[in-house]
Amino acid sequence: MAQKVGLYCFTTDLRLHDQPALAKAVGEVDELICLYCRPHAWDQHSSKMTAPLSTPRQTFLNQSIAELDQQLAQLNQCLWIADNDQATLQSLITTSGVTDVYISQQFGWFERQVWQTLRQDMPQLHIHEIGTHTLFDQSNLPFEIEAMPRGFSGVRGKLEKATHNAPIVKITTLPPPPKQQSIQPGLSAVDKSIGSTANHTSPEHQFVGGELSGLKHLADYLASGAASTYKQTRNALHGTHYSSKFSPWLANGNLSVRQVVADLKQYEASHGANESTYWIYVELLWREYFQWYAMRHGEKLYQFAGAQNKSLDYQNRSDLIDSWIQGQTDHPLVNACMTELRLTGFLSNRGRQIVASCLVNELEQDWRYGAAYLEQALIDYDVATNWGNWQYIAGAGPTTVNKRHFNLDKQVAQFDPQQQYTNYWLEHNVMPPNND
Numbered sequence: 001m002a003q004k005v006g007l008y009c010f011t012t013d014l015r016l017h018d019q020p021a022l023a024k025a026v027g028e029v030d031e032l033i034c035l036y037c038r039p040h041a042w043d044q045h046s047s048k049m050t051a052p053l054s055t056p057r058q059t060f061l062n063q064s065i066a067e068l069d070q071q072l073a074q075l076n077q078c079l080w081i082a083d084n085d086q087a088t089l090q091s092l093i094t095t096s097g098v099t100d101v102y103i104s105q106q107f108g109w110f111e112r113q114v115w116q117t118l119r120q121d122m123p124q125l126h127i128h129e130i131g132t133h134t135l136f137d138q139s140n141l142p143f144e145i146e147a148m149p150r151g152f153s154g155v156r157g158k159l160e161k162a163t164h165n166a167p168i169v170k171i172t173t174l175p176p177p178p179k180q181q182s183i184q185p186g187l188s189a190v191d192k193s194i195g196s197t198a199n200h201t202s203p204e205h206q207f208v209g210g211e212l213s214g215l216k217h218l219a220d221y222l223a224s225g226a227a228s229t230y231k232q233t234r235n236a237l238h239g240t241h242y243s244s245k246f247s248p249w250l251a252n253g254n255l256s257v258r259q260v261v262a263d264l265k266q267y268e269a270s271h272g273a274n275e276s277t278y279w280i281y282v283e284l285l286w287r288e289y290f291q292w293y294a295m296r297h298g299e300k301l302y303q304f305a306g307a308q309n310k311s312l313d314y315q316n317r318s319d320l321i322d323s324w325i326q327g328q329t330d331h332p333l334v335n336a337c338m339t340e341l342r343l344t345g346f347l348s349n350r351g352r353q354i355v356a357s358c359l360v361n362e363l364e365q366d367w368r369y370g371a372a373y374l375e376q377a378l379i380d381y382d383v384a385t386n387w388g389n390w391q392y393i394a395g396a397g398p399t400t401v402n403k404r405h406f407n408l409d410k411q412v413a414q415f416d417p418q419q420q421y422t423n424y425w426l427e428h429n430v431m432p433p434n435n436d
C-alpha cells in the first residue's frame, strides 16, 4: 500500500497534551512533517496595525516554539517553521508528496481562508481540521452556529446544560519524518537559541511560554488555593493571584482548556466547589462564546459596524490614538495600564476594559485601532476573544446594548484608591532589565 505522508501544521495549539488533531495524524500516517505556521501576516486583520508583534508577544511565542521543538525532538521528530501562506504550503505539499494535512480548527476568518483556498486549489488533498482550542466540539454544541443565541447569557444557559469532551492523553509517539526531507524554500529549522530571551518577570508577571510552563502554572495556581476566592479578587488591577492568568498559555495552545476544566473539577472535588471556582468556569464560557461568535460572524469581526451593522460615530485623530498607545493621555490610570501592557504584554481584565472604554468614549476613536494594537501587544492575543471583546465594549457587538462606558474617576476610586498601581507603572515606564 502507498505510504501516507502527513503534514501537521501547528498554529495556536503548541502542546502535546490533549491534542486530538495530532493524535489523529499519529493514528493515520506513516510519515509526518511537523510545521509551525507563523501567525498570519499581521496587517491582514485590519489595516489599523502599525507595527509587527511586540517584543513580549514574540518572546512568549518563541519560548513556546522552542519548547515544542525540544519535545518533538524527544519523539524523534523535528519542527519546521513557515509563513502561513499558500505558495509555501503548496510547494511543501507537492514536493514532499503529502497526502493528508492536519490542523486545529481555526476561528479567525483570515486564518480560515488559507485552508479554504488550499482545499479549492488541491482537491485531491485530505485536509483534516479538528477542534483543539475550545471546550466543546462544533459537532456537540447545543446549537447550530447559524442559530447561535446573540448574547452571552443565551449561550451560557445552553452550554451550562451541555457536556463537553474530556481531555485526551498526551502524545508519546509520533510517526517519523520523511526519509528524504530536506529544507524547502520558505521553510526554516527552529533556531535553537530562539527561546533563550526572557520577558519582563516579577512576582506578578511570571509568563514563560511553553507547555511545561503552562502546566506548571496551572498546578501552582490551583495549589495556591486562590481559585476559592477568585470571584472576590478577579476585578483587581494587580497582584499575584487576583485572577488565574491562564490566558497566555490558553491563547497559544500551550494549555488545553479541557485540561484546565478537568483540573479545576479535581480541585473542586478535593477543596470544595463554591461560587468562585464556578466563576472561573463561567469566564471560560465567555472565551467559548467569543470563539463561536467569531466563527458565526466571519469577516464582520473586524468591521467597524460589527456583526449587527451598528451605526457608530468616531473622530479620526491619529495623535489621540498615539497618545493612548504611548500612555500619554489625560488619564493617569489609563496611562499606567497602557504602560503595563507595553512593557509586559499583559493587563488585567479590568485594565483592558478601562483602556478600551477610554479609547472609544473619552477619545472617541475607531475601536479597531485599539483591537489592532492589542493584537500586536498581548502575549495572550486570541483573535476571537480580542476582537469580540472590543466589539462588545464599542457597542458593535452581538446585542442591542450600547457602548460600555467606564467612568474613570469611579474606576480609580474603586480599584486604585491609593493610586499604588498608577504610580508604580508611571514610575516604571522604562523596561527594567530582564529577570530582575
Ligand SMILES: Cc1cc2nc3c(=O)[nH]c(=O)nc-3n(C[C@H](O)[C@H](O)[C@H](O)COP(=O)(O)OP(=O)(O)OC[C@H]3O[C@@H](n4cnc5c(N)ncnc54)[C@H](O)[C@@H]3O)c2cc1C
Residues within 6 Å of the ligand: 234, 243, 244, 245, 246, 247, 248, 250, 251, 280, 283, 284, 286, 287, 288, 290, 347, 348, 349, 350, 352, 353, 356, 374, 378, 380, 381, 382, 383, 385, 386, 387, 389, 390, 393
Ligand atoms: C478589550 C479586551 C481585549 C481582550 N483581549 C483578549 C485576548 O486577546 N486574549 C484573551 O485571552 N483574553 C482577552 N480579553 C479577555 C480577558 O481580559 C482576559 O482573558 C483575562 O484578563 C486574562 O487574564 P486571566 O487568565 O487571569 O483571566 P481569568 O479572569 O482568570 O479568567 C480565566 C480565563 O477565562 C477567559 N476569560 C476571562 N475573561 C474573559 C473575557 N472577557 N472574554 C473571553 N474570555 C475570558 C480567559 O481564557 C481567561 O484565561 C480581552 C478583554 C478585553 C476587555
